[in-house]
Each structure stands twice: as structure tokens, then as C-alpha cells.
Amino acid sequence: MDALYLADGKLFRPTEYSRGPWMADAQHGGPPAALLQRLIENCTEPDHWISRMSVELLAPVPLTPLTFTTELQQLSRRVQFAGAELLSDGRVVARARARILRQSEPIFSESPETDGPFLLPGAEVQREAPAWLIGQDHLTFHQKAVDHRWEDGDFDSPGSAVCWQRLNKQVIAGEEPSGQQRVMALADLASGVSAVLSMASGYGMINSDLDVAFVRPPVGEWLRTDATTRLGPRGTGVCSNTLCDQLGVIAHGTQTLLGRSFA
Template structure:
């Protein structure tokens, strides 16, 4: 088994080979959206990097199933600025784009702003060492479910409804690199609809068409916690929303718009 989700092409820095660790739950031939979202984050952070800047929001549009195939990722600054700038990234196969992302990158305040302690984000979740390990019930021997570690504080894959779950990457997103805080967050946040699923996996599809992650800071350490809830509607549109934490406290929020359908 591969030791990373993607292998870089030695002849093209924008091209990557997808490994079996990217495989998702909906088809053995399609990727979970977490790894390619993180790969977009990987490219965004390397696009014209600027000292003392940090990505504050990433919005990913999933244009269709991402196959387990070679991928090309391109990123460019589309709106430069002294204090905030917009970066656009595209993930493509040989047939065309499969995912797009827009990211806002902010200049960090120097010195830091003098803000009252009472208005700062607060609160913690029980740590991953207090959580229950769980394996996603996939019919595939290798996939995203084997490339990450799930630990539940509340809820489980067998218990429909809201859940609090810690997630950790077992492998780097790109071989030969260390996952950045943004990569870890994007990879974990796309599991919100999975850990808080309310519908029967064997009967229904609940596939996200997008992922938006807003961060007021990056996670410290390897673990990202999702306090997740899914809101389904009988007309076939749903929403998954997650409050994001690390062991120090709140990080931000993520949302996913869901397509709901009968598997039959």
C-alpha cells in the first residue's frame, strides 16, 4: 500500500499520481473529496507565498467524481492586495477540471490586536485520548478510511445523528512532505457529512457538492475535531455543518451542501 495519498510527478511539479488511499465511500473508482481538497490546499499555500499571510477561507466546488487517476493542479493569484488576496486553484484530469477552489489569504496583524479576552473564541472538546477509535464501514480494503484515524467523543458511524469526532491523517497528502495545518483541516472537514450522517448508508446517497472551510487560526498538532450535524430535507437538499477544534480550542467552521437521493 502507498505511504501517501498522492505521489508527485518527478517531471512536473503540478502533476500527481492518486493512490488507493484517496478512494471514497460512494464508488471504488472515485476519490473521497477530503484528499483532493487537501491537495488544492497544498497548491494554494505554495502559490506566490507571502510572509506573515495566512489562508482564512477556502471554498471548494466539486464539479464531478474525482477518479483515481493522475491529477494536475494549478493555482494563481486572481486578486492581489496589500492586506488580503484571492487565490484560485483548479484540479484537473486529462478530461478537464474536476474541482475548483477559491481561497482568501489575509495579512496577519503585527503587532497583534489588543482584544478583550471575553470576546475571543473559547471552549474545548475532550481530547482524542478520551475518544473511542472507530473504523468507517467500507466494503473496500484500502481507501480514505484506512488513511485516516477516527475517534468519536459522541456518536459513531453506527449511531445516526450529530457527532463529535477527532480525525488524524496517518499519511502525508503528498509524499515527501509534512501535512500543513490547512491540509489537515481540509482533509478532515470533508468528513462532516459522514461522521454525522442521519440517513441509512445502504439506502441513501448524501454526497456533498462543495466544501467551505473558514478558519480564524490553523490547528496545532495532528488532530482536528469536528462537532458535526447534518440537516436533511425530503426535497433532496441537505446541509452538513461542523464546528472545528484542536486540543487548544476553536479553529473555525465548515459547511457542505448535500445531494440526497435513493441509491436505487
């Protein structure tokens, strides 16, 4: 099935395409972030815009059926708060908090965007991501559910990088993912794109959260990730990411990172 999840009544069943690179029985952070986005979108009223998503990964999200909860609060005439949780066997493993704004009539005849346009690299620079820790015996999200084209850097060159990425699977089987679902799935890859430690070092940096502030909806499937990771001296760090489509900037993301030894 070419999707990250199968909807089964009030359950979401993850497929192998949602698997992460660190443990064979746990999901990558991107799929649950996209699923939480979809749950909150279902709470969002017409003419409202999810301006910010904050996702917390509270535990490794298992490759087992997930239940969910959602809530919506009206904070003011134009501002709403929404929340969603994913649960495994009754335990909350991931949650999201969203700020939702009621949109006005168009203010600009054209977007005042000044950073674009950006040129999508050709297929000749498209590369499959490495398997990383769990090896080649398993399907993984970052390898098989995402296409990667490098503008600056590559998987073997640690440091800041620019990579175009496309989610090539549906989030929920039978549903076309929204632009913001695609953004949330791909934004979680930024710390891997800009990793400053190679696997040969014996260490990796795992994110426990993901914050994305949206400028506007993306146009097209390919998104440009311009990411930088900075590490502190005691095993923590931050990844900052600017996401663009071919027209210009669409969102800004951050991840806080925690070091892990694989020795």
C-alpha cells in the same frame, strides 16, 4: 506508500488511500480538498493567511493522474484572491477559491478563545470507519488514512455527532502536511460523521462542495469535528461543522448535500 498523492513532475498521482466510499474508481472529497489547499499555499506570500477556502467538486475525481493550474490576484493592499484547479485528461474535476489576508502584528498577548479546552478521548474509543458502498475489497481514505475517536455518537448512530479525527497519511509523499491541509482533508468527513440516513435506508448524501473559514492554525494532529446535518424534503441538505483542536475552535465548515439512491 503512506501518502494520498505522489508528485510526478507536473502531475499528482493519487494512491489508493485517496479512494472514496461510493465508487471504486473515484476519490473521496477530502484528498483533493487537501491537495488544492497545498497548491494555494504554494502561491501564498510570507505573513499572509488563507482565511477561507471554497472547494467545488465538479465531477467524481478519478483515481488517475491530475494536472493543475493556479492563479493569484491582488485585490487590495491586504487582501488577495487565489484559485486552483485539478484536471483529469484536460477536464476540470475540482477547483478552489481562497481569500488570503495579510496578517498584522499580534493584537492579543493571548488568544481570546473561550470555547476550549477540549479533552482528546483515549484510544479505547478509536474505531475504524465502515466500508460503506464499495465494500472491504478496497483501501479507502476514510477507513485507512484517518483515525477516528468518538466523543458523542458513532458510525451506527445517525444524527449530530462529535468525533476526533487524525490524518495518518501525508498529503504529498515526502512532505509533512500543513495544519490547514489536515483541516481540509478532515472537514470533508463532517457529513459522514453526522449522517442522518443509514446505509440500510438505501440513500446517501454526497457533498458537491466544501467551504472552510479559518480562525487560526491548528495545534497538533487530532481535530475535533462537531457536525450537524439537516435535510430538506426533496433530496438536498446542508452539513455545518465546527472544527477544534484541544485548545479551542480553529475553523467552521459547511457542505451542501445531494441525495443519491443506492437501491
